[in-house]
Amino acid sequence: MTVGKTLSGWACGVAACAILSFASASATWAAPRDFNRPPRAAAGDVEPIEARRAALFQVMLDDPGNLDAAFEYAALSSQVGDLEGAIATLERMLIFAPGLPRLQLELGVLYFRLGAYGTAGIYFDAAVSNGDVPEEVRNKVSEYQAAIASQNDASSFSGSFGIGLRYQSNANGGPASAIVNLNGLDFVLSEDARKAPDLNGFISGDFQGVFDLEAQGAEFKVNLRTYGEGYLKHDELNLAYAELAAGPSFDLNRFGLEGYTLDLYGIAGGGILAGDPLTSGLGAGVFLGVRPTLDWFYGLRGEYRHERFYDSDANPTLSDNSGDRFQGQLVSSYRLSDRLTLDLAGTVDRFEAETARNTFWQVGGMAGLTILYESPLARLPAPWSLSITNQIQRRNYDAADPMVSSAEQQTTKWTVGLTQTIPLTDDWAALLQTGYQKSWSNYDTGMFDNATLGISLTKVF
Known part of the structure; x- marks a missing residue:
């Protein structure tokens, strides 16, 4: 039974559609499995589930009004990938229990999984049309309706814009000690190279555009990220950077990969430091x-960038850092409850620089927890959120820097951050941020720490 047949059967009569589905289901026990979705159940569980489905099928033939048997049969059909068999069973049950919100909700979910968002929306609307609907049904329907709305938008534009101030105890990342060891000899650092606190202002923007393509399940996404900062004392650290990523995105639902999306994109970026060109890059991901x-999302990302750095009067050897970056990343976000979300990420980098002393491997991990809670101030909207992040990175260089040591550099950085978000209106929020970073290295020049404290305003649209 195809999706089109299911839709037409629903329009012209539930009973006829159900008969056709039962006829095809009864032949399934002897025929090879050819369902429209891969099984969700483990391989070893498929055969016992099929045996149970056969028994339930007979129960439904003997007692067509048995809702419990129909629900169990539909749930098992979904587990083995026979979504249309599940749909036909539940649509038949509407004859015996018209207007039952549970039935309408489950039908909406099944049609959503098939990618038939229009029909799914009809069932979701029907599920909440009655005033006496359980709250859990309403909440679930709202989530699916929001997902359908985002799928149906031909194009959309969203983003955020922020401006703020930040204090850093070590703005220039200077070594923790005024005395460093270079090739076995102790040297006293100049004032400019030592750890120095400073205050900076910053501005950031993150903008996304999504445009519907004519091909089914295809969109074109554009993402622009910008950042700029200016320092009160150390204007040699003034930085501006922008990066653009754009490319097609494919919903793989129609290929039987439920819940999967595939994005292909090109990358272009560049920045300036203290008014001089700093870097430019091109790549793909x-x-x-x-x-x-x-409640759960995860993904695997792979990117390549060719990064070029430019020499300046203040930084005459920056071009030695030019090269090719290869990065793999695994990200995951899980909503533990309505008020608690866990984020995890792992990254592997390989940077092939033009000089061996700047070539390295890097591995890193991140764990974050976001907590939502009611506003303690009645005049401000809810919810407020508190986010805690913890990151660690390890970088091993391929060759020694002869100016510093005969050993290859090895550096480990640990960063912890805390962000309090306070909504002020529907689209404006205040952010209070604090953090601490510690760097350990076998090079004295790579040993430092830095504490930060910042406040900013963010607008989302």
Whole structure:
């Protein structure tokens, strides 16, 4: 039974559609499995589930009004990938229990999984049309309706814009000690090279555009990220950077990969430091995202960039850092409850610089927890959120820097951050941020720490 047949059967009569589905289901026990979705159940569980489905099928033939048997049969059909068999069963049950919100909700979910968002929306609307609907049904329907709305938008534009102030105890990342060891000899650093606190203002923007393509399940995404900062004392650290990523995105639902999306994109970026060209880069990336449930998302990203750095009077050897970056990343976000979300990420970098002393491997990990809670101030909207992030990175260089040591540099950085978000209106929020970074290295020049404290305003649209 195809999706089109299911839709026409629903329009012209539920009973006829159900008969056709039962006829095809009864032949399934002897025929090879050819369902429209891969099984969700483990391989070893498929055969017992099929045996149970056969028994339930007979129960439904003997007692067509048995709702419990129909619900169980539909749930098992969904587990083995027979979504249309599940749909036909539940649509038949509407004859015996018209207007039952649970039935309408489950039908909406099944049609959503098939990618038939229009029909799914009809069932979701029907599920909440009655005033006496359980709150959990309403909440679930709202989530699916929001997802359908985003799927149906031909194009959309969203983003955020922020401006703020930040204090750093070590703005220039200077070594922790005024005395460093270079090739076995102690040297006293100049004042400019030592740890120095400073205050800076910053501005950031993150903008996304999504445009519908004519091909089914295809969109074109554009993302622009910008950042700029200016320092009160150390204007040699003034920085501006922008990066653009753009490319097609494919919903793989129609290929039987439920909840999967594939993004292909090109990357272009560049920045300036203290008014001089700093870097430029071109590259490409691929991202495979998976949403097994509404509460869980994870994805695998691979990127390549050719990064070029430019010499200046203040930094005459920056071009030695030019090269090719290869990066792999695994990201995951899981909503533990309505008020608690866990984010995890792992990254592997390989940077092939023009000089061996700047070539390195880097591995890193991040864990973050976001907590939502009611506003303690009645005049301000809810919810407020508190985010805690913890990151660690390890970098190993391929060759020694002969100016510093005969050993290859090895550096480990640990960063912890805390962000309090306070909504002021529907689209404006205040952010209070604090953090601490510690760097350990076998090079004295790579040993430092830095504490930060900042406040900013952010607008989302």
